[in-house]
Amino acid sequence: MATIQFKQCSKSFGDLQILKNINLEIASGEFLVLVGPSGCGKSTLLRTLAGLETLDGGDILAKGQSIAKREPQDRDIAMVFQNYALYPHMNVAENMGFALKLQKKSADEIKKRVNEIADLLQISHLLERKPKELSGGQRQRVALGRALARQTSIVLFDEPLSNLDAHLRSQMRVEIKRLHQNLKSTMIYVTHDQMEATTMGDRIAVLKDGSIEQVGTPSEIYHKPKNLFIASFIGSPEMNFIEGNVVKKLPWKEAQEGENILGVRPEALQVGNGVIGPNEFELGSYQIELSENLGGQQMLHGTLDGQSVRILVDSSFTFTKNQSVTLKIDLTKGHLFDKKSGLNKRL
Structure with a gap:
């Protein structure tokens, strides 16, 4: 296992700065996800670690020692690529053992290691097949197996799924x-899919325009977004953003200072039932337009003070088109963002 540190890392391609003084520490054995929109620098950051x-x-730094000037093969790092990058003329066993062959491992050692990883990934029955004979999922398992067969302390994933x-x-x-739980390797996973990020990572680092916006556990990133970008990027369905008179009515001192945006996730809003709990507040009249059936729940689409708002309700909830109901918010789950800076004023 290995700790990793990025210290003031910068990278440009021509006049375009891709990484802007990145500082980030990854603990030994941690599963860290780098997430962000296309072009934010996440894959470039991963490739600098790999030496590409x-x-x-x-x-x-890895294990406390600088590796920035080492050749890729000297960094004790394995990488799984988006396009699998399998050798088409080799069968599965040969693909998985190729890096070990380059390391001058014995044939018996290579066979033993390949068989162990193949069993772990449940692809033992595919060892004699060529890549063209495999499905996409099988190819991805082979690519993963090739990386794991090297027994490195660090494994990198560049949008592998x-x-x-x-x-x-x-x-x-x-x-x-x-696999991470079994192997305890330090793993860094790059994706643009926030669902993958929140379901897989021990921690998440969210990037935008070459800078890290926030680092935290999936729960911290979801429930305590530092700014408007994090709040809008993380979460499915997306957070509602409400401006104007509705915000000024909120019982928060910060809501009366400057121009602000109320951020509230659909599950933190409820149709009023005439009872206001200790942490609830009525936002006003909500006009229901339509719903999406999500199985156990349904997503209501409607307007509040002329602004589009979505709320999650039980699938048994019934309504008529253009029906008006009272909308209330769970204040403990609401966020207030400064309209100019985008920062969350409630943290």
């Missing part, structure tokens, strides 16, 4: 998490 990109400034369908992605998320 050279830093313009700063340093990277993006080419799979939704069902396979769900399966592979669970398998990768299970």
